[in-house]
Amino acid sequence: MDFLGDSNAASAMDVVVFVQEIIETNPKLRVSAITRLLDTFYQIRAGRVCSCALWIIGEYCLPQSEAETGIATTKQCLGDHPFYTVTEDGESQDASKNAQPVSSVTVSSRRPVILADGLLASQGNLRSLLLSGDFFLGAVVACALTELLLRLEEVQSSKVEVNKATTQSLLIMVSMLQLGQSQFM
Structure with a gap:
């Protein structure tokens, strides 16, 4: 699963499809595969791979702890909202750039990754995909959250x-x- 964040979207897509197949066909591996997917979700860079991973999370996070972790991981990767703010001179900008520095944040015992500007590194990829206009991914986020809820x-x-x-x-x-x-879009 370390290749989910690969810059080559085709190979990352192959990995996420393989993970889906493993989860579907091997119930004994489901819990460990979902846990590992949730741990590496923040590394995903491609919108299609992220969509597939969110679908897997929404579909296969069955116990309460996995559903809660799936919701928390998605929220953490999206970062703070609103996703943009309007400055005094009328320009829109990413609202996460105005966030206060964070000293330490953890979600379900994951290690926090704090950038130099104080933001969590894990909130970048999913948020930046949405800010780049990938609204199909936004629909998948909404569907996955709804399934988890x-x-x-x-x-x-x-x-x-x-x-x-x-x-x-x-x-x-x-x-x-x-x-x-x-x-802004």
Whole structure:
């Protein structure tokens, strides 16, 4: 799975299709493959590969812990929202550039990767793909989050946690819609 972030999109696509096949045909390997996919998701650079990986996450994150981790990983890779802000002189810019420095953030025991400007490295690729205008990927993000939320609703006993995750996911979806309607794009 280290090749998911390969700059050659064709080879990365082959890897993600292979991962999907392994997860589908070998139930014993499903948990370890999903865990590894979630760990390496932030490295994916190509939109098609990211779309396939999100589909796999949405489809195969079955237990509560995997669904929660899938939602958290997606949110972390998207970064802060809104995805853009309008400056005083009327120019739009990526809102993550205005974020305050972060000293340390972890999501489900993953090691944080902090860049020199204080941003998490893991929030770059998915966010930058959306900011480049890949709105098919935005639709896949929305579908994957919806699948994960529906699965979380089935297995989570705390309705408060489900409502919190649903609200955060809807905020992400609304931010993506606002980005698509903005003049920034």
